Amino acid sequence: MILLRKELHIDEMKLSYLDSGGVGVNILALHGHFGCGRWFASLAEYLGESYRVIALDQRGHGWSDKTEEYSREAYINDALKVIHLLKLQPVILIGHSLGGVNAYQLTARFPQLVQGMIIVDIGAITQDDLSFVLSWPQRFPTLQTVNAFFTDACIDGGKYFMESLKEYSDGWGFRFRYKDMVVSQQQLNGDWWPDWLGSSCPALLMCGQLSKVLPTKHAREMAVKRPNTRLIEFSECGHNIHFDAVEDFHKAVKEFIDSLKIS
Secondary structure, eight states, rough: OOOEEEEEEETEEEEEEEEOOOSSEEEEOOOTTTOOOGHHHHHHHHOOOTEEEEEETTTSTTTTTOOOOOHHHHHHHHHHHHHTTTTSSEEEEEEEHHHHHHHHHHHHOOGGGEEEEEEEEESEEEEOOOGGGGSSSSSSSHHHHHHHHHHHHTTOOOOHHHHTTEEEEHHHHHHOHHHHHHHHHHHHHHEEHHHHHOOOEEEEEETTTTTTSSSSSHHHHHHHHHHHEEEEETTTTSSSSHHHTHHHHHHHHHHHHHTTOOO
């Protein structure tokens, strides 16, 4: 399957996305901080032509435009307009981390547009600090030095960061600006229980038991308190379930979507 890169222009901002071109079930996939829509390329291939996967590069990420605005409402408005312009409603939302909060907040505000959501390793309360990236080099001379940097810093780069890597005229660097990630996370921090509990469509919550972002106890509380919510715990995974347990992630997503009995 070939995913086509396309773009929309919303409020003078370019939003880039990958379109699997399938027909049938519409899925909007939202990545986490530092990421891009290519994170979901393997999922689109796994699901096949009976599913249309739109993998959005959210503002400030991937091939989309950078901005000075990373508020909760800005992210939600972007996804909302993508749904309307591409006529995806009713849609299934998949969101990891930042994308997960965006997904359940959009669903709480516009429940009529969403028939199900898959939230990957993010809580109803979020508190994190990404300021560590401000000390990273702006450019790396070679790909080998990028890998060496992550190894020396004891950071598992893998696809999480490497999908956003680009060769510039003065070396290798990331498509995102470091300061934008810090600001975006600051805007993401908060108590979002009302949003998590603000919808009742079927939901699948995924939790990595080794995650430092979503404690297992909190994930279980989220599943208990929200109706129509199923929790899957991945015992060998941290925050990046979609990379750490690719086959199990794909299988869980497909089984959940198929259980919705969408005609």
